[in-house]
Amino acid sequence: MAKLDIPNAADDELVRSAQKGNMAPYEELVHRHRDKIYARAFSMLRNEEEALDVSQQAWVKGWQRLKQFQHNSSFTTWMTRICINLCLDFLRKRQRQQTDSLDQMEEETGGVERRMEAEDYNPTEEMERSELRKEIDAAMEKLSYEHRTVLVLHEFERMEYKEIAKSMQCSIGTVMSRLFYARRRLAKILISLKKERQS
Amino acid sequence: MKQEDRLKIQAWLDGELAPQESARIADLIDNDLEAKELADDLRAIQKALEVGEKQTILEDSREFYWSQVERQIEAEEPITENTQPELVSGSLGNALRWLIPVGSLAAISALMLNFDSINTTPDLPETGGSEIEKPQTNPINSPSGLAEGAGTVMEEESPATPEVGVFSFEGTQNGGNFASPEDPNTLPESIENPER
Numbered sequence: 001m002a003k004l005d006i007p008n009a010a011d012d013e014l015v016r017s018a019q020k021g022n023m024a025p026y027e028e029l030v031h032r033h034r035d036k037i038y039a040r041a042f043s044m045l046r047n048e049e050e051a052l053d054v055s056q057q058a059w060v061k062g063w064q065r066l067k068q069f070q071h072n073s074s075f076t077t078w079m080t081r082i083c084i085n086l087c088l089d090f091l092r093k094r095q096r097q098q099t100d101s102l103d104q105m106e107e108e109t110g111g112v113e114r115r116m117e118a119e120d121y122n123p124t125e126e127m128e129r130s131e132l133r134k135e136i137d138a139a140m141e142k143l144s145y146e147h148r149t150v151l152v153l154h155e156f157e158r159m160e161y162k163e164i165a166k167s168m169q170c171s172i173g174t175v176m177s178r179l180f181y182a183r184r185r186l187a188k189i190l191i192s193l194k195k196e197r198q199s
Numbered sequence: 200m201k202q203e204d205r206l207k208i209q210a211w212l213d214g215e216l217a218p219q220e221s222a223r224i225a226d227l228i229d230n231d232l233e234a235k236e237l238a239d240d241l242r243a244i245q246k247a248l249e250v251g252e253k254q255t256i257l258e259d260s261r262e263f264y265w266s267q268v269e270r271q272i273e274a275e276e277p278i279t280e281n282t283q284p285e286l287v288s289g290s291l292g293n294a295l296r297w298l299i300p301v302g303s304l305a306a307i308s309a310l311m312l313n314f315d316s317i318n319t320t321p322d323l324p325e326t327g328g329s330e331i332e333k334p335q336t337n338p339i340n341s342p343s344g345l346a347e348g349a350g351t352v353m354e355e356e357s358p359a360t361p362e363v364g365v366f367s368f369e370g371t372q373n374g375g376n377f378a379s380p381e382d383p384n385t386l387p388e389s390i391e392n393p394e395r
Contacts, residue, residue, distance in 0.1 A: 023269070030268060031261050039255035052259070060271045129250045137253040154213070155248040161215050176206045183209070183244045190247065 011075050019066050026066070030059050033076050037083050043152050044087040046141055054090055058083040080157065088167060091145050139189040147182035154179055200233050208234055212241050 004017050006028050014025035037058055042051035062079050069078055127135070140148050146168075153159045153167065161179075165172045204227065210216045211224040227234045257264060 023272075027265050027269070030265055034261075034264055035256050038257045039252070042255050043252060052257070055257075056264070056268050056271060059268045060275065063268075063272050064275070132247065132250045133253045136247060136250070151248070155245075156252055161210070161213070173206075176210060179213075180206055180209050183241060187240065187244050 012071065015066070015069065015071070015075050018063075019069070026063055029075065033079060034059070036076060037079055040080055040083050040152075040157075041087055043140070043156070044084070044145075044149055045090065046148075050090065054086050055083060058086050061086065084153070084157070084167060088149065091149065095145065135190060135193055136186075139186050139193060142189050143182060143185055146178055147185055150175060150178040151182045151186065200231065200237075204234065205237060208238050209241055212238060212245065 004013060004025060006014065006025055009017075009025070009028070011029065011032070014029050018026040018029065034055065038051055038055040041055045041058070042048065045051045045054065058079060061082050065082070069075065140151065143151070149168065150164060153164045154161075159167070161172045161175045165175045168175065170178075204224075207216065207220065207224050208228065211221055211228075216224060224234075228238050229235070
């Protein structure tokens with residue numbers, strides 16, 4: 001059997017070799033995808049140190065569970081899901097130490113603005129894509145973790161309501177409600193950022 | 200407009216509605232100004248988010264990052280590294296678990312029988328009748344000595360401690376608790392099992 005050319009091997013080959021207990025191919029997978037996993041952790045946790053810890057935990061867990069990976073999805077998708085689950089766990093623990101957020105109260109009472117004016121915000125005008133990304137990033141940071149998480153999972157991970165509900169351990173109705181208010185809140189923040197930029 | 204309809208307009212935009220409901224909401228958007236404005240607002244946000252996320256890059260070096268991951272992996276798997284999984288995994292491991300003590304007992308029994316036969320036959324004529332009782336002390340001491348020896352062998356050969364560790368690890372790896380081993384959501388920890 002030919003020796004695996006690790007730097008040039010495809011992810012799938014590396015995974016299969018690592019599943020036999022070889023650490024070197026797994027190390028290569030970590031090198032290739034660590035930025036993506038870290039970025040997902042950071043987008044959810046919004047703290048560099050915590051994101052670093054959780055991303056490393058995800059790789060440890062990935063190694064421990066590697067034999068369960070059956071190549072039905074890409075390795076990075078599988079790893080990202082592990083990372084998301086660890087982030088959600090971390091956030092839940094953190095939330096238990098905090099009082100109910102204002103966002104939750106607003107969700108319950110419907111206290112946020114009912115709608116924003118369509119002409120108030122046109123995200124595609126006057127902005128480069130990179131600028132818009134930065135602005136969205138700044139707005140995401142201002143969201144509660146429930147709203148940010150539901151947006152990340154739906155808009156960036158392309159997860160369906162059902163999958164999000166399973167991950168977040170809530171009902172589909174709650175996912176729909178959170179997503180609705182998260183979008184509203186995000187739009188409102190983007191409008192205020194735009195006004196700040198223009199003034 | 201009811202909140203339920205607002206959520207359905209969003210679900211319609213996200214492609215999450217059943218066909219029949221989808222037709223009703225499309226009709227609502229066409230004929231209701233408020234519904235149309237809401238759909239436009241939500242589309243605008245969807246479009247904004249399509250540009251994707253800001254790039255985030257790790258500042259740690261590859262080597263440093265990996266060394267920390269590797270250290271954690273090693274810290275959490277000390278038992279598997281110190282044992283030989285092939286010897287104790289699967290059916291062979293189960294067989295060895297029973298064969299070793301049973302084999303040891305058989306060996307002890309054979310040795311005890313052998314001592315009985317040794318002590319009752321050829322040496323007696325040489326030692327003479329007055330010393331008959333003297334060698335009888337050996338069969339009493341020897342089997343117990345052998346038993347201790349055999350017991351020691353059992354302890355040394357029995358993979359009880361490491362085997363339990365490895366078996367537990369195997370159980371965790373392949374454990375029947377996971378509905379779908381492919382799905383990270385079904386991992387055994389509470390967070391990863393939404394059905395907690």
